[in-house]
Amino acid sequence: MVNVILPDGSSLEYARRITPAEVAGDIGKRLAKATLAAEVDGRLVGCDETLPPDGEVRLRLITQKDPEALDLIRHSCAHVMARAVMRLFPGVQLAFGPTIENGFYYDFLTEQPISEEDFPRIEAEMRKIVQEDEPFERVVLPRDEAVALCRELGQELKVEHIEEALGDEATVSFYRQGEFVDLCRGPHIPSAGKVGVFKLLSVAGAYWKGDAARQQLQRLYGTAWFTQQELDEYLCKLEEARRRDHRVLGRQLELFMIDPAVGAGLVLWLPKGATVRRELEAFIYGELLRRGYQPVYTPAIGRVELYETSGHYPYYKESQFPPVDLAAYWGEGEKYLLRPMNCPHHIRIYQSKPRSYRDLPLRIAELGLVHRYEQSGELTGMTRVRGFTQDDAHIFCTEDQVADEFRGCLEMTQYVLKTLGLENYRVRLGFGDRSSDKYVGSPETWERAEAALARVCREMPGLPEPHVQVGEAAFYGPKADFVVDDCIGREWQLGTVQLDYNLPSRQRFGLEYIGADNRPHEPVMIHRAPFGSLERFVGMLIEHFAGAFPLWLAPEQVRVLVVSEKFEEYARQVERRLAETGLRVGADYRPEKVGAKIRDAQIERIPYMFIIGGREQETGAVAVRDRLEGDLGAMPVEAALAKLREEIEAKVVRQVAG
RNA sequence: GCUAGCGUAGCUCAACCGGCAGAGCGGCUGAUUUGUAAUCAGCAGGUUGUGGGUUCAAGUCCCUCCGCUAGCUCCA
Secondary structure (H helix, E strand, C coil): CEEECCCCCCCCEEEECCHHHHHHHHHHHHHHHCEEEEEEEEEEECCCCCCCCEEEEEEEEECCCCCCCHHHHHHHCCCCCCHHHHCCCCCCCCCCEEEEEEEEEEECCCCCCCCCHHHHHHHHHHHHHHHHHCCCCEEEEEEHHHHHHHCCCCCHHHHHHHCCCCCCCCCEEEECCCCEECCCCCCCCCHHCCCCCCEEEEEEEEEEHHHHCCCEEEEEEEEEEEEEEHHHHHEEEEEEHHHCCCHHHHHHCCCCCECCCCCCCEECCCCCHHHHHHHHHHHHHHHHHCCCCEEEECEEEEEEHHHHHHCCCHHHHHHHHCCCHHHHHHCCEEEECCCCCHHHHHHHHHCCCCCCCHCCCCEEEEEEEEEECCCCCHHHHHEECCCCCCCEEEECCHHHHHHHHHHHHHHHHHHHHHHHCCCCEEEEECCCCCCCCCCCCHHHHHHHHHHHHHHHHHCCCCCCCEEEEEEECEEEECCEEEEEEECCCCCCEEEEEEEEEECCCCCCHHHHHHHHCCCCEEEEEEEEECEHHHHHHHHHHHHHHCCCCCCCCCCCEEEEEEECCCHHHHHHHHHHHHHHHCCEEEEEECCCCHHHHHHHHHHCCCEEEEEEHHHHHHHEEEEECCCCCCCEEEHHHHHHHHHHHHHHHCCCCCCCCC
């Protein structure tokens, strides 16, 4: 006897073994038809899985309306796609086919490459399978039989997976659909007819088990929805996202360029982009001084031995521009490295004289230009480049000061992001992976640093709950990263705070300070950068604002437009007045209609337009037009000026484009 | 770096099976003197990313390199 308890508290009793499908059938015909899967005592199962024979069972039937439903049809859709590919490309081996945000993918090992040109016939085959509406049938086999089955099916990757990863399992499950059998944990929806509408989106390479040393597979990405309308909306959203892409807007708004003639991944800041950057730099310098940092300037190149001492050079040899070898060129001389990091130079400043505990914490800051030879396939607009500027600083402090200093860094980063209206960020604690040998320093110092990091993050008011990611640490220490998404959902690290017990150590630079006890001690170092890199940060900012920067950052803050050339003389007086107060003002005296001038200014995302015609000239006024709200009516020049100055002063963020 | 795709005017994109390189926007010139998201007309603009090959003929087919896009891998 089993007692099935439903979410509304009601219950049904059965004397025989039953499945969720049968329970749904007993409740109602329509429900039975709509049921995609079930949650049994918190575990997601298929409709045809037998429930326990006795006792109490909490059962929730899952239909389209439930949050899990989309994931279910996408998972089943991945199987439908795999089945279609198996039919069209004989001999393919299946790897994995999970769901992801907004869709699914499936990895295949094939002799012949699959390209987007194949999508129509794959989709056609998928539609046929959906039409056939065969059930997804769960088959559970003992492990050795499962291995034998996969071998028989020619699915060597699955054999490998069962033997390597599922070695502890007594049984494994498969899902069968006619001729198609796939190793899969499930659950699946009852039959192929319920997968809804789908579309294949892209094909890409992916490594077996994420390991670049193993076979490269073909990964097909797709998406599935319940209705055509939902699918269309999703595709439309992708299209819109593309329009706020910083690479598109960067060109349109003339913010930056990347010129293959200069080099891949090397950013040229155009005057308008440079203006945005200058404002951000002024802002960050203000904060640095207010918070007790000491700005310095150091060269972008240094002796390679410095980076051997720090460990950067041997560790990242492959992803640095090779050293400039003077001996190879002149016959004698040293080797210089285009610096990939600023810390060694700042460390040398620390070491330039004996330091006392009274000097600590010492906070050395620099907008430091660094170069890294990133893999060609990684380069992306301003977000992943080969030359960039870190708003870097290194704090040298005593062990006792670590928590306070670390907190101060978090607070500054938080403040910077908040000022710019960036609120959609996550905090990632990158910890070391103890099983890896890529880190320097003892396990004890790592434990200590990670514990301090986690504690301070959790205590920090207003900070999102951090999530720990093991293996994401820098080689010299754990870190807290501020992470945001770009317009197409890719994750990027912006700000970072890193705790370092290693570069100061005797094995590295051997930093010291003289303590109150008149004996030498080893300081702790904190690396931190609230923006991270200015290139990446501005790239994200462009997307965040969809190019419509807040007034204080806007390259052109206000444009003076004349209704007719007749008013040019007065307009020029207004323009001069605005410029002399430091506003970035532009003007449009073309013999065009106002409509056209407004349209152009609007497209250029200029925050304010001051429109001047006969009425304004007579009264010493301007007609103010706001980028967001349109015509605000006429006001005296000085009043309009004051309004803008106030908005700039307060760094108002009026709109975060949605 | 790997897999797949792409590279035509400043930008966005056409050009059928290999057969005379084109449009819109932008630019320039002229006309128009305009009141809150596009006035009209004319003109200029190209070694089709690079180097090689196949062919009577290459933007189109093949190879090399460079660059770009998506994903994987990497990310101090």
